[in-house]
Amino acid sequence: MSQIRADHLSFSYEGSPEPVFENAAFTIDTDWKLGLIGRNGKGKTTFLRLLTGEITGRGTLTSSIPAVYFPYTVTAAQMKQTAAEFAEELRESCELWRVICELSELKEDAEVLYRPFDTLSHGQRTKVLLAILFSGENDFLLIDEPTNHLDSQARENVRQYLSAKKGFILVSHDRDLLDACTDHILVLNRRTIMVQSGNFTCWQENQQRREQFALAENEKHRKKINKLKKAAQQTDEWADKNERTKIGFDPVREHDRCISTRSFIGSKTKKMQSRVKNTERRIEREIAEQEGLLQDIEETPLLKMTQLAHHKETLITVRDLTMQYEGAARPVCEGLTFSVKQGERIALCGMNGCGKSTLMKLILQTAGVIPQEEGLHISGICETASRLVVSYIPQDTSFLHGSVSEFCEERGLDRSLFCTVLRQLDISRGQLAKDISEYSAGQKKKVLLAASIITPANICIWDEPLNYIDIFSRIQIERLLETYRPTMLFAEHDIRFRENIATKDVHF
Secondary structure, eight states, X not given: OOXXXXXXXXXXXXXXXXXXXXXXXXXXXXXXXXXXXXXXXXXXXXXXXXXHTSSOOEEEEEESSOEEEESOOOOHXXXXXXXXXXXXHHSTTOOHHHHHHHHHHTTOOGGGGGSBGGGSOHHXXXXXXXXXXXXXXXXXXXXXXXXXXXXXXXXXXXXXHHHTOOXXXXXXXXXXXXXXXXXXXXXXXXXXXXXXXXXXHHHHHHHHHHHHHHHHHHHHHHHHHHHHHHHHHHHHHHHHXXXXXXXXXXXXXXXXXXXXXXXXXXXXXXXXXXXXXXXXXHHXXXXXXXXXXXXXXXXXXXXXXXXXXXXXXXXXXXXXXXXEETTOSSXXXXXXXXEEETTOEEEEEOOTTSSHHHHHHHHHHHTTSSOOOTTEEEEEEEEEOXXXXXXXXXXXXXXXXXXXXXHHHHHTOOHHHHHHHHHHTTXXXXXXXXXXXXXXXXXXXXXXXXXXXXXXXXXXXXXXXXXXXXXXXXXXXXXXXXXXXXOEEEEOOOHHHHHHHOSEEEEO
């Protein structure tokens, strides 16, 4: 057992107006199962790079054991090889028998080590790389988003596997994974870094109590500031009124005054003005304390969306549908039957490769949103209501590039409204000036989410919309959908999101 300690840790990227961290101080035990959470773009990956020594910041960061980062970078050449051939290139002194033991814990057959890596599914690749990662000893492991693109069963396998391990930092936006696999939470707040014992739910409950206390204290400060301002204004008015009486007086009405009274009045006015300055200083202290209470509160503004009504009650009908790609040995799916009516939020559930994305694209083709795909043969019925307006979010974000203005112009979006929603999703003003291709994976997904949210439509078709999206924004999206209840067809492996949003599941 050893510790990682940070003292006055600060880091900022060159040219960035705001630091990523500033004077952070914390201690981490390397035996902990530590969950790392924070907003997209708030420095989670930067923090891990600091721990590995890839980059350095100001202040001190000390550790007695090396840190290893996951996911490994697999080169194009290695993709053509088997994992057994390149495992030692990723992890020094990696022994295959250890990797096989780890794979058995992940409920995966050892034969995946001897197949070309590019022929494996996303889930199999993740399991192989995790097995290689945990095959070593005496390292502190930094695990960055291990469940992205994994289906529910693969996520469950990874969840059970990690819950039996220790000595790692897990970066994840999956609330169930954090609850099952962590015993401490490290939070990158807006200005500070905080470490707390317990899993994500424990942290969330404590955070809500802290925020309620901070808001109550903040309200007390505001009332006190208002009282001080009124007192300062009144004293200032008295001082001005008193000052005006220094020169000139009516000898009949003010028979007790003489020319020497002027110095007395001036002295009295000076004392009143001094009281005003003291009160103003107290107001400044109160405001500073008030701001300090709220500096780390993660505010999630309420989002808004517009839903278009349609003259038909049933928007999509799928009956006895079978889809098969040309040359494939078996259909992607077969005998699928369901319908989507207005107000329903249908979740498509199933393993990776079962046809969820293919079905969504087929519906979009039927509605005339995207061109017909060649090589896909279908039998059965897939119908959409006439003149159906669809708001679509694809899985892939790699096509995004150009400025925000160019993106809005291409899609016919109101730039001002679009930027407002991005700001509400916690994308800074500085980011809005950058090329979208420079955004993080989570920020790119927020671009697609914002575009979909402000596009009036009869139905939203979202394909894994929460990949890479931070926990706070996930909760924000959930609140939006629970408030406006749009008609939806979506695929999402976040179990908690699916349970909260879906009105019906369709299992492949």
